[in-house]
Amino acid sequence: MLHVAPPEIEMFSGANPAFTPGWAKLLPRLWGVLYVYRGTGSKQAIRDAEYVLSRDGFFGIFPEGGAWAEMIRPARPGAAYLAARTDAMILPVAFTGFKDVFPLRIRNQSKVTIRIGKPYGPVSVSGRGRERRQQLDELGDRIMREIADLLPDHLRGKFSSVPAVREKAKQVEDYPWETASWDEV
Numbered sequence: 001m002l003h004v005a006p007p008e009i010e011m012f013s014g015a016n017p018a019f020t021p022g023w024a025k026l027l028p029r030l031w032g033v034l035y036v037y038r039g040t041g042s043k044q045a046i047r048d049a050e051y052v053l054s055r056d057g058f059f060g061i062f063p064e065g066g067a068w069a070e071m072i073r074p075a076r077p078g079a080a081y082l083a084a085r086t087d088a089m090i091l092p093v094a095f096t097g098f099k100d101v102f103p104l105r106i107r108n109q110s111k112v113t114i115r116i117g118k119p120y121g122p123v124s125v126s127g128r129g130r131e132r133r134q135q136l137d138e139l140g141d142r143i144m145r146e147i148a149d150l151l152p153d154h155l156r157g158k159f160s161s162v163p164a165v166r167e168k169a170k171q172v173e174d175y176p177w178e179t180a181s182w183d184e185v
Contacts, residue, residue, distance in 0.1 A: 010052045011060040053086040072157030075140030084125045092117035094150035115150040
């Protein structure tokens, strides 16, 4: 993402990136990303992102809470929450090929492909409590559908036209922070 984005983009990164070799964890630190502690709500990270967006800055976020699986996964509420709260435009971006990058090997010929969709927004949600959360989940679904449209059908998860892919998507909906390997996600 940092390779194709404007130089002034800010991004979230998991404080403990899943499936990332130790040396590669240095790259986000050098960039100066905003760290998210998964599963905590990361209130400071949300405030930092709101600050960037309130000043017409650029902010990158993986709506599904990470980039370890190529198949589309359900969105976490953070991206939808930020977009609705700040009136930020949404630019769908799809990546393929990540799982072939790590572990790096000599003569690694992996290829990451990046596809960029059309921006849309601003978006809004209303209501309170469960009603608001349902709207955020629907907006998260829309964001993921826009990204899915940029991917080959076998990577679109629940948005795929192939029943076997939709079934496989159900198996990778959980967030495997500790124990999963690339083959499982």
